[in-house]
Amino acid sequence: MVIWPKNKKIAVVLTFDFDGETYWIGKNERSTKVFANLSRGQYGPHEGIYRVLNMLDELEVKGTFFVPGYIAETYQDQVKMIHEKGHEIGYHGYMHEQKRGISREEELARMEKCEAILAGITGKKPVGHRGPGGIIHPFTMEMIAERGYLYSSNMKDTNSPYIHEVAGKKIVELPTDEYYDDATYYWFSLTQPVHRDIVPPETVNECWGLDFEQLLDEPGSIMVLHMHPQLIGRAGRIRALGEFVGYMKAHGAWIATGEEVANYVLAQSK
Numbered sequence: 001m002v003i004w005p006k007n008k009k010i011a012v013v014l015t016f017d018f019d020g021e022t023y024w025i026g027k028n029e030r031s032t033k034v035f036a037n038l039s040r041g042q043y044g045p046h047e048g049i050y051r052v053l054n055m056l057d058e059l060e061v062k063g064t065f066f067v068p069g070y071i072a073e074t075y076q077d078q079v080k081m082i083h084e085k086g087h088e089i090g091y092h093g094y095m096h097e098q099k100r101g102i103s104r105e106e107e108l109a110r111m112e113k114c115e116a117i118l119a120g121i122t123g124k125k126p127v128g129h130r131g132p133g134g135i136i137h138p139f140t141m142e143m144i145a146e147r148g149y150l151y152s153s154n155m156k157d158t159n160s161p162y163i164h165e166v167a168g169k170k171i172v173e174l175p176t177d178e179y180y181d182d183a184t185y186y187w188f189s190l191t192q193p194v195h196r197d198i199v200p201p202e203t204v205n206e207c208w209g210l211d212f213e214q215l216l217d218e219p220g221s222i223m224v225l226h227m228h229p230q231l232i233g234r235a236g237r238i239r240a241l242g243e244f245v246g247y248m249k250a251h252g253a254w255i256a257t258g259e260e261v262a263n264y265v266l267a268q269s270k
């Protein structure tokens with residue numbers, strides 16, 4: 001069990017998949033022809049990201065942004081701003097690719113390309129990995145260990161961090177879940193895959209809030225929120241998120257980036 005710094009009761013990582021239009025292209029290639037969907041994805045870089053960054057600034061907390069290579073190339077100003085404000089940037093594919101059964105060589109080429117793009121902005125290779133659409137491959141864990149990553153945020157099997165021993169190295173897992181994914185509540189689509197059921201922000205805060213309260217009583221817990229600027233960056237939703245983050249901060253949460261938490265877990269495991 002991990003004892004969090006300064007006896008904080010729980011670690012919270014605020015993660016944002018800054019997917020823009022690639023979010024829609026990855027779900028359904030026909031989206032490339034559906035202007036409305038692409039435009040909705042662009043709400044992230046055009047509008048939502050600024051609200052997310054302002055909220056984090058106001059609450060004086062840092063987050064982790066998983067950014068596809070294409071988005072880093074297309075929205076350089078926004079991605080630079082994320083980095084300059086002290087947030088972390090992690091790997092998330094190039095075009096949010098969600099195809100299963102690809103070869104190791106294909107993924108290796110993609111990782112090399114995207115790491116170089118991200119390093120061009122941040123000055124260093126990413127250390128955190130989240131597969132687009134939550135999809136990883138049989139060789140992913142070994143590959144990220146070989147490439148010097150610190151952590152994966154892909155699994156959904158626990159409420160506490162743990163370590164994958166792979167290729168003679170340690171990779172920290174920072175698990176999340178669909179329950180902590182804003183898409184579960186906020187994603188709306190009239191085209192395939194259709195999803196019409198959206199819920200009010202108060203309900204999201206209630207769901208996440210109950211989990212947070214219970215996890216406070218379970219030492220060594222972590223809560224990795226998994227969000228998207230294009231969804232949670234809507235005005236009322238960011239207001240609700242700000243209230244929830246402020247609440248967690250005031251109630252014993254250590255709110256840190258994935259990199260900070262992974263480094264801490266690794267140091268504790270020695």
Ligand SMILES: [Zn+2]
Pocket residue numbers: 017018019023092096132133
């Ligand atoms: Zn994504």
